[in-house]
Amino acid sequence: MNAFKAFKTNVPIAWSSNLYITLVRGIPGTRRLHRRTLEALRLRKCNRTVMRWNTPTVRGMIQQVKRLVVVETEEMYKARKQKDADHRAPRPPLIINHLPASANASSP
DSSP, X not given: OHHHHHHHHTOOGGGOSEEEEEEOSOSTTSOHHHHHHHHXXXXXXXXXXXXXXXXXXXXXXXXHTTTTEEEEEHHHHHHHHHHHHHHHSOOOOOOOOOSOHHHHHHOO
């Protein structure tokens, strides 16, 4: 969640053509109007992301449910996905030599 907050504070929404909207809080217990807005944005489950065009209508909908969602630009979304992919990528195996250092030096 801290990464989301960092993204949320630095979003240059006005310059981006696409917005990536992620639902980060649950729908139950919210107002009916907010639920309808999330439904219109096609956000149905937590931690799901949708891409929408950056229009005044969409920005108004985001403003209405801003406590429930996180907005990212296309560059920020791709950077976050790349970071996740790098984190999950298999790492090269560790090669450990259990022979003592003197045995390695003495064998020709």
